[in-house]
Amino acid sequence: MTRAVVFAYHNVGARCLRVLLARGVDVALVVTHEDNPNENIWFECVADIAREYGIPVAAPDDPNTPEFVACLRALNADFFFSFYYRLMLKSALLALPRRGGYNMHGSLLPKYRGRVPVNWAVLHGEHETGATLHRMVEKPDAGGIVAQQAIPILPDDTAGEVFNKITLAAEIALYDILPQLIAGTAPHVLPDLKAGSYFGGRKPEDGRIDWSKSAHEVHNLIRAVAPPYPGAFCDFAGHRLLITRSLGLPGQREEAGKPQLCLKEGSLFARCGDGGLVRILSLTLDDEAIDPGSLLDHLGANPIPLN
Known part of the structure; x- marks a missing residue:
């Protein structure tokens, strides 16, 4: 059975975790965040889903510490998956999974690399965006693309409405490609970063x-x-x-x-x-x-x- 460690938060994290479980992946650990009491928590709780399925949960302030890296090494995971987890996984973590680490990003990479891609896409009047599953490397959102699912942005859609579409797009993209990823036959297409864009967070x-x-x-x-x-x-x-x-x-x-x-x-x-x-x-x-x-x-x- 394929074993994975899942780093996840928010609605995309919740739906993609459910996809892995539906596809028979053995999720050894879910790594998530403690909710910030100063933030508007309008999204599903990944930790609650993990506990429903009897999956251990961790919420470290920094997953890249030597102690936490050692804990994850002992799990002998085939894959790491990051689904809207808010912290970067550094090289020591990315070297652990035998089959690699993969991240779900809320844009059609290489466009809108970086933070809050849905909000930036709406702000710039885009007519289309989507979800991209790609291999994680140290440089943000720069690894080989294995799956994409596009969605339309209508002229009066809010970012919240677009995010709901992104959540479904992420679920579809992961569900469709996962058998090939597990079989080792999924394509990996390196993005042309010069054709894309990178954006930071918003206040x-x-x-x-x-x-x-x-x-x-x-x-x-x-x-x-x-x-x-x-x-x-x-x-x-x-x-x-x-x-x-x-x-x-x-x-x-x-x-x-x-x-x-x-x-x-x-x-x-x-x-x-x-x-x-x-x-x-x-x-x-x-x-x-x-x-x-x-x-x-x-x-x-x-x-x-x-x-």
């Missing part, structure tokens, strides 16, 4: 809206950081506006002028720096959800100047 402050940008860019930011992520926001007269959902209106624009929020026939619109319009579908005012159509009454202005 809540990166969600601040610059209304002087085009309507297309503003709409992409709103949906890229929409809940369950921290959200896109701006400040007006001492109030914090958090825009949680918007609708792109390609081709609809007014004469370019200073950005503003205005009410038309009961709906709230933002005029952006290029004169393009974005319809605001939901928002919070000082952490309280309100009807967008009532915002101007709350703030006592119509229109509301932005920036």
Whole structure:
């Protein structure tokens, strides 16, 4: 029987762990993270799944310590799998599995290597992304690709909605390729890193809206950081506006002028720096959800100047 150690977190980790078990892989240990009490935990718990199946669980602060490496060496694993595990596995760990280590990444590599690839893809207005299973090497997201599954990004999809599609894409990609991986017949195609891109992490402050940008860019930011992520926001007269959902209106624009929020026939619109319009579908005012159509009454202005 094929034996694996699984490093996993989040929904992709949960679904891919279930795929390994469904395909008859002996999971000797699940390595995961303790949940951060300051983080919005909206995703499935990998540790709970492991315990349901009687699989031992570890959550080290650093899996690369000599002591933990020694523990994993004793398990004699054929494979290591990393499914949305948040820490890099260094060379001493990657040298342990007899058949290699493999990572599931949330983009169509070599595009969007690095952190939060779904959010970056939505922010940049991509029409497609996907999940990629690749061999782990020391350089992030640079090893041979063994499987990919593409998914569409619709014009008004939020990053959360795209992430749900990525989760399914990861499950399909792993389920389909796993028999070949175990048999040793899976192809390994080295990515052309020059044709791709690398991105770092994002902070809540990166969600601040610059209304002087085009309507297309503003709409992409709103949906890229929409809940369950921290959200896109701006400040007006001492109030914090958090825009949680918007609708792109390609081709609809007014004469370019200073950005503003205005009410038309009961709906709230933002005029952006290029004169393009974005319809605001939901928002919070000082952490309280309100009807967008009532915002101007709350703030006592119509229109509301932005920036």
